[in-house]
Amino acid sequence: MAAAIKAKVFQTENTVALARNLIGTRLVIAPAQGEPIARRITETEAYHGEEDLACHARRGRTARTEVMYAAGGVWYVYLCYGVHEMLNLVTGPRDRPCAVLIRGVEGLTGPGRLTRALGIDRRFNGRAASVATGLWIEDDGFRPAPRQILATPRVGVDYAGPHWAGRKWRFVWPAGHDGTRHSRSSSEA
DNA sequence: TACTCGATCGGA
């Protein structure tokens, strides 16, 4: 049964594990008019607090990063390169600035591409990931088999130095990018 | 207030 994942789940101490766990869940957006659109998440990245030099919160609280200090379960959407809206889910307990960047969903590779295709922008910044706000994440029990999920270094964060840029905190489900189903290897929650 | 630099993408 598909159910919206609750904020409490997002408030875990282990954002890296959560980023991996979100692979295969469904990102759902309910437009002002028309049917909701749901696509399985195929690519994520974890950002882990002020100590993580790749994380926007590496310099502490600022106008932009303030939303990351909220308790997990709200969206953090910012404009990248003056062009692309980047969708992140704030995670962790209150005052712990962690987040998961949604980098890809079925049929839509790339963080900037998926937001453009789904009509997601900074209006969602600071809003809850819930049915009420029209953008949420759903768990229907399906997950790719663990060995189908790849862990790689995060993209575009070389500025963080080898120690942080080298962490394999990006998770990819390659087969999911083309919408292919692999029921034989799917697992139950 | 000036200046730099992006958690990217598409086109040359």
Added chain:
DNA sequence: CCGATCGAGTAA
């Protein structure tokens, strides 16, 4: 490989 495009962050 490079330009687009603009707001946050930093320094002054």
